[in-house]
Amino acid sequence: QEGKAPADKVKHDYQSDVARLRKIVINSLYSHKEIFLRELVSNANDALEKLRITSLKEPGLTEGGELNITIKAIPEEGGKGGKIIIRDTGIGMSPEELTANLGTLAKSGTSEFISKVEGDEAGGNGNLIGAFGLGFYSSFLVADRVEVASLPPKSKKNPSPVQHVFASSADESSFEVYPDPRGNVLGRGTEITLYLKDDALEYLDTVELAKLVAKHSGFSSSFPVYLYELETKEVEDEEAAAALKAEQAAKEAAKKDKKDAPEDEDEAVVEDESDDADKPEAAAPPTPMKNVTTERWSHLNASPPLWQRDPKNVSDAEYTLFYNSYFKDFKPPLGWTHFSGDSGDGVGFKAILYLPSQLPDEFWQKPMEYSPHDLKLLVKRTFITSDLGENKLPKWASWVKVVIDADDLPLNVSRETLQNNRFLKQLRGIIVKRLLQLLQKIEKEDPKKFDKIQELYGSIIKLGAVEDTKNREKLTKLARFKTNQRNDTSFDMYLENKKQGQEQIFYLGEMGKTAEELSQSIFAEKLIARGYEVLLLTEPIDEVLFGTLREYKKIPFQDVAKAGLKFGDEDPEEEKREQEELTEKFKPLIDWLKTEAKDQVRDVVISNRLVKSPCAIVAESFGYTANVQKMMSASNSKRGDMLHEFAMKAKLLEINPRSPLIEGLLRRIEDLPTDEDERDPETEEEIKEATSILIDGALVRSGFDVTDKNQFFTRVDRVLRRSLGVPQNAKADETVKPAPPVDSTLPRFKPEHKPLQPVVEHADDGKPRVILPDHMKDKVSIEMEEIDDDGNVIPHDEL
Numbered sequence: 001q002e003g004k005a006p007a008d009k010v011k012h013d014y015q016s017d018v019a020r021l022r023k024i025v026i027n028s029l030y031s032h033k034e035i036f037l038r039e040l041v042s043n044a045n046d047a048l049e050k051l052r053i054t055s056l057k058e059p060g061l062t063e064g065g066e067l068n069i070t071i072k073a074i075p076e077e078g079g080k081g082g083k084i085i086i087r088d089t090g091i092g093m094s095p096e097e098l099t100a101n102l103g104t105l106a107k108s109g110t111s112e113f114i115s116k117v118e119g120d121e122a123g124g125n126g127n128l129i130g131a132f133g134l135g136f137y138s139s140f141l142v143a144d145r146v147e148v149a150s151l152p153p154k155s156k157k158n159p160s161p162v163q164h165v166f167a168s169s170a171d172e173s174s175f176e177v178y179p180d181p182r183g184n185v186l187g188r189g190t191e192i193t194l195y196l197k198d199d200a201l202e203y204l205d206t207v208e209l210a211k212l213v214a215k216h217s218g219f220s221s222s223f224p225v226y227l228y229e230l231e232t233k234e235v236e237d238e239e240a241a242a243a244l245k246a247e248q249a250a251k252e253a254a255k256k257d258k259k260d261a262p263e264d265e266d267e268a269v270v271e272d273e274s275d276d277a278d279k280p281e282a283a284a285p286p287t288p289m290k291n292v293t294t295e296r297w298s299h300l301n302a303s304p305p306l307w308q309r310d311p312k313n314v315s316d317a318e319y320t321l322f323y324n325s326y327f328k329d330f331k332p333p334l335g336w337t338h339f340s341g342d343s344g345d346g347v348g349f350k351a352i353l354y355l356p357s358q359l360p361d362e363f364w365q366k367p368m369e370y371s372p373h374d375l376k377l378l379v380k381r382t383f384i385t386s387d388l389g390e391n392k393l394p395k396w397a398s399w400v401k402v403v404i405d406a407d408d409l410p411l412n413v414s415r416e417t418l419q420n421n422r423f424l425k426q427l428r429g430i431i432v433k434r435l436l437q438l439l440q441k442i443e444k445e446d447p448k449k450f451d452k453i454q455e456l457y458g459s460i461i462k463l464g465a466v467e468d469t470k471n472r473e474k475l476t477k478l479a480r481f482k483t484n485q486r487n488d489t490s491f492d493m494y495l496e497n498k499k500q501g502q503e504q505i506f507y508l509g510e511m512g513k514t515a516e517e518l519s520q521s522i523f524a525e526k527l528i529a530r531g532y533e534v535l536l537l538t539e540p541i542d543e544v545l546f547g548t549l550r551e552y553k554k555i556p557f558q559d560v561a562k563a564g565l566k567f568g569d570e571d572p573e574e575e576k577r578e579q580e581e582l583t584e585k586f587k588p589l590i591d592w593l594k595t596e597a598k599d600q601v602r603d604v605v606i607s608n609r610l611v612k613s614p615c616a617i618v619a620e621s622f623g624y625t626a627n628v629q630k631m632m633s634a635s636n637s638k639r640g641d642m643l644h645e646f647a648m649k650a651k652l653l654e655i656n657p658r659s660p661l662i663e664g665l666l667r668r669i670e671d672l673p674t675d676e677d678e679r680d681p682e683t684e685e686e687i688k689e690a691t692s693i694l695i696d697g698a699l700v701r702s703g704f705d706v707t708d709k710n711q712f713f714t715r716v717d718r719v720l721r722r723s724l725g726v727p728q729n730a731k732a733d734e735t736v737k738p739a740p741p742v743d744s745t746l747p748r749f750k751p752e753h754k755p756l757q758p759v760v761e762h763a764d765d766g767k768p769r770v771i772l773p774d775h776m777k778d779k780v781s782i783e784m785e786e787i788d789d790d791g792n793v794i795p796h797d798e799l
């Protein structure tokens with residue numbers, strides 16, 4: 001792909017991703033084209049930063065010239081076009097680096113990013129800029145042609161570097177790299193020349209450029225940024241003044257000659273005197289002026305950075321602009337806190353911490369790999385690191401964007417010694433504390449904004465309460481949940497609404513269920529009917545948090561799906577008596593159920609949680625709720641473990657003594673002769689069927705799976721036949737029209753078609769499953785007949 005062009009010019013084709021990215025940048029960011037300056041200044045700043053850090057090990061590198069950035073606009077003679085030159089005295093690039101850095105995209109995930117944006121109609125919005133540093137390619141927003149001349153510093157490794165140029169036009173699919181015909185004129189660093197497009201000539205105006213730097217880059221460089229300005233001043237034209245003086249003197253002399261002449265002397269004198277008295281003093285001749293154009297480099301970022309200023313004098317707009325440019329996030333922040341402090345060791349610092357209004361995708365997608373880069377530790381305005389090593393922020397807080405500038409840490413500390421620095425060790429605590437304070441402040445003062453915080457950071461706050469034991473209490477207070485009565489309820493709000501006598505915090509959770517569905521739950525029937533508030537856990541992290549906390553302000557959590565539920569207003573004596581009475585009354589039914597439900601539950605008890613439903617399956621405190629059981633089977637864990645078997649079985653069948661169905665079942669059982677031999681087998685079978693449907697119904701309503709679906713439906717089928725008066729032995733007419741004979745004249749498949757052969761797989765439970773080839777999936781549906789062990793077809797209504 002490379003060919004030698006004349007004059008040492010090596011032509012390269014852009015890597016395809018670069019060509020695509022350049023196209024996106026040029027087409028979609030047109031209305032944001034001013035960002036080119038911010039991106040190039042930021043690259044220049046990075047290059048200076050790299051040089052400074054490298055020079056800690058090889059001090060000679062920074063010799064010769066200040067570390068700075070300069071911007072110069074040069075209108076073309078005749079005023080038709082022009083160019084902008086941005087230079088830095090940073091680390092520079094070798095010809096290989098020019099090719100690799102500007103001609104390829106090394107960043108991982110870039111291809112996916114590009115595809116995403118290409119497919120996204122809204123790609124042209126500013127998110128793009130925030131999501132991805134477009135860097136160098138933003139040059140093509142304003143330039144038809146870009147030339148980058150670069151010269152690395154003389155170093156031990158590269159003692160005689162040669163200045164090279166990278167050149168490319170906006171519409172070309174290739175670029176060239178060649179030795180700079182001017183020689184090593186840069187001394188060190190990089191010079192980017194932008195040949196401006198006709199619609200970008202406004203950037204030749206130095207006032208415009210200065211404004212842009214102030215807006216986007218004023219704070220983003222800790223190195224001085226200079227703008228080349230031509231200043232036109234009106235100054236006294238000394239030459240003209242001298243000439244005028246000479247002329248005046250000549251006039252005076254001529255006048256004097258005239259005065260000395262003899263004629264009309266008196267008259268003339270009188271006339272002169274009266275003139276002097278009436279007229280204002282004769283105006284002095286104007287000083288002759290001329291326009292002089294002087295060149296100067298004005299220092300654009302001389303004023304102190306935002307974080308060094310007094311918060312009282314910084315406007316919200318300034319905080320937002322600073323955030324946008326410094327952290328390269330196009331969206332405004334959700335909130336911020338600007339603070340200063342002292343580490344206690346005499347290290348003073350100033351800092352601003354921001355809450356972004358959007359989390360990076362990687363935060364959730366690759367939570368373990370996500371490494372924050374928006375913590376900027378500076379020392380005396382110079383960037384030191386984003387990496388706090390082992391003192392890094394806890395995961396839940398790792399997304400904050402914070403700039404923290406310390407007064408007096410040794411500047412040349414290596415990363416290793418930094419890790420041991422006390423200030424660095426304290427940083428984590430300082431930042432987390434301020435972040436919490438900010439969240440608490442918003443909670444207190446700005447409910448609307450706090451809603452947004454919940455939307456965005458709700459799960460993260462809960463994650464923090466789980467993982468950050470030190471701040472668990474504060475984070476728990478900030479957590480919000482849905483309840484049967486309202487949204488966004490905190491534990492404190494819940495407790496304020498607690499009923500007299502209530503000594504439990506009621507909650508209910510089931511994987512994948514909405515709050516609405518949960519509030520219909522059989523377990524909460526009575527609680528909700530009586531007006532109690534139940535926290536509804538709708539997010540996976542809720543369950544983990546409740547499992548971790550177990551209580552709030554010493555009040556225990558009660559999983560409503562578990563045994564042990566107490567309203568708190570029960571009279572223990574009365575309750576005991578009632579329980580005894582009911583147990584006595586329902587004894588025959590309870591005994592019956594204990595036998596019939598022995599495979600599903602450990603015991604049968606009278607319920608105090610049901611209103612309408614006849615019965616429910618409730619997990620005991622050490623047993624699995626339906627939710628946990630689902631999670632266990634999803635993760636396939638613990639199968640075959642004794643404890644697991646035990647927990648699976650630790651369930652109670654609770655019956656509702658006031659349900660007419662339960663009463664009805666009790667009566668039927670009481671009517672059965674006590675001597676089993678005297679019982680009519682058909683009647684007994686009928687009651688067993690009804691019982692089993694009742695138990696299965698309770699399982700389903702309580703969120704569990706029916707143990708044996710075949711048996712369940714066979715029974716439903718029999719009950720249906722009975723209630724419809726259809727004899728139990730009546731058979732469906734199973735005669736079907738056989739298929740016509742084989743037609744051998746047609747090919748079975750067209751050659752380009754895949755065989756229409758479904759594949760049968762056996763799932764874990766041994767049941768067959770049909771896997772359709774992909775091309776058949778949305779065209780074919782399959783119904784299967786089930787055959788029992790004796791080879792009989794199990795009847796299904798739909799077959």
Ligand SMILES: Nc1ncnc2c1ncn2[C@@H]1O[C@H](COP(=O)(O)OP(=O)(O)OP(=O)(O)O)[C@@H](O)[C@H]1O
Nearest residue numbers: 043044047092093101102132133134135136137190
């Ligand atoms: N002025 C410069 N001096 C030295 N190297 C530079 C300069 N500008 C760009 N580079 C090099 O080119 C690379 C690509 O630059 P580009 O702006 O496209 O992306 P980036 O700076 O790596 O990413 P981002 O803009 O997201 O920070 C940089 O990583 C850097 O190595």
